[in-house]
Amino acid sequence: MTKLEFINKIEEICLIENCSISDAIDTIMHENRITNTEFIALFCKGKNSIDDTNIIPKKINIV
Numbered sequence: 001m002t003k004l005e006f007i008n009k010i011e012e013i014c015l016i017e018n019c020s021i022s023d024a025i026d027t028i029m030h031e032n033r034i035t036n037t038e039f040i041a042l043f044c045k046g047k048n049s050i051d052d053t054n055i056i057p058k059k060i061n062i063v
Contacts, residue, residue: 001032
């Protein structure tokens with residue numbers, strides 16, 4: 001998921017459900033299994049930042 005896709009999804013959820021941005025972010029992070037670290041890396045600059053074009057992979061638990 002790119003930054004733009006993430007932001008568009010926030011907007012979509014807020015318009016449909018009339019919820020806060022914070023609640024929409026939590027919903028998207030939960031649905032896409034995005035960790036706090038991945039979220040911070042997506043939106044912050046620095047040595048651990050993720051480029052816009054990168055996709056945050058869904059985590060798959062293999063047993």
